[in-house]
Amino acid sequence: MRPVRSSTTGELAEAVPTFLFHEANLLDERRYADWLALFSSDAHYWMPCDKDAPDRAFSSSLIDDNRAALSLRVLRLQQPNAHAMQPLPHSCRLISNVTIESETPLLVRSKLIVHEFQRREYARDDHRVFAATVHHKLRIHSSGFQIESKRVDLIDAGGARTLMPVPL
């Protein structure tokens, strides 16, 4: 494992993890509009089935969203008839191993564990666990960072999962 490079300023080494924690909190708190606002207008969110796929356009993806599709995705979660969100799931995102891989462009790799819980009065409660390596490409923006691209490599991307309505 490479440590944070010595050229990385202390400020960046502190600000980047703080930003990732903030992003995770927005999803855990179901503040989807605020979460979406972290993405640039030309942003892209990718969750591949095959992390070694040579060409995104011709490979299976769990999520392959431009900003408009990401917006539709989170707008849907807030519709009263988004059945998979009833009742609303609770989640806890844990981010660790944050590594700044490059400063220009600003590329960040982190590890993510998500535990989601949904109370089901009518059946067994549902617990869903996700583990992934996440790659962020960030842009420094007047109000902090903006996400230009986010790529989530689930460890079981090639496996068969049950529903995952909320993006990680």
Add this chain to the structure above:
Amino acid sequence: MTAPLFDGTLLQHRAYTDPSVFEKEMELLFGKAWIYLGHDCQIPEPGDYFLGHVGRTSVIVVRDHDLQPRVLENRCAHRGPAVCLDGRGRTKMFTCPYHGWTYNLDGRLRSLPLPEDYNISAMKRDKKLKPAARVDRYRGFIFASFCEDGPDLREFLGSSRAAFDNFMDRAPDKSMEPLSVPLRHKLRANWKLVFENLNDTIHPLFAHGSVSSAGRASERREELGSTAQMLSQNPGRLLQGIRGVRTVTNKFGHSFQPGLAAFIGAERESREDHFAALAATKGEHEAEQILATDLYVSLVYPSVLVKPGSQSIRIIRPIAVDETEVTTLFFRLHGAPDSVTRAAQDYHNSLGSPASPVLSDDLFIYELIQADFARDYAMSFERGLLVESDSADDEGNGTSEVYIRQQYRAWSKYLAGSWP
């Protein structure tokens, strides 16, 4: 004597919950019907293989030296472990991880350590990987049956052959290739719920209503892919179109709805590019006929859904009475422009992923249904029954549950030990 599980319109909940019914399905339905496994293009060279399932049985589908596809049970003849552990690859032989028995591509025993200790010539056991009773292909699509006799594959597919024809006809160079990694999802529910759902044209208006309302409310709708645009249409407009479509079924439980894609707006901008590529090799008349052939989702009971227009195949694999795995494979058509592949890929990702706003609601509803069958409950498949003409027990309008009634007529025959 107990009442039948299916009485023509109602299906008792035990069909979804009783492990003994599931065992019967594995033996009498999946152990008899032609089960879909894959396509020739997945194993172009001798030694190429992939793993599939016939019911719960893991099988190796391998190209033999004589270029025939073999379907072999993935289980050592000696003490039972799988002899092939990778989902796909190329090999010269299969080697058991337990005691090192090796098998040729046709399943015959090739060699084993300490042959004198096994006294191989006197062994009672049939010393090979057990082949499927029958293997056949239609337009390169490979099926196997574990039953020696019964209808051949062409007869079994019947009018549903059109879906496989149209799938291949759409390739300007008459060939295709699979994407390396498929999309998969799992439902904690019975496999039959998938077959009940995928020619159900009414559920999208309700189950997926959140997608259409969010789509209509979204600010940058023009930047959405063609699939998301399709899904975010006005549901009322959709219903008008669907009523005009026919649902066609046959006695083996298969079904499709010709013309549905056009009604629901699943036609794509890439159609013109596709037409040009097809016309260049087949002429304009034939190209138009191919692209006008609209079979949307064809259900081939009990193992596969075929979507010629989106170049994808969904394989339904029952694991337990309340657990099912679904694998969606996507194919790139040789000679088709990239825009065609991209549009189909967008569709395939948008609808086949468990993270899909569409599929996640389906998975949720399957689990709702499976969750509490504990009481004396029967499912109702009566929609369309009273509005259909008397003769048409195999055909109905686009909103009818006639295809489900047909599935359970076939299912009842299989479970009684006969062919439909």
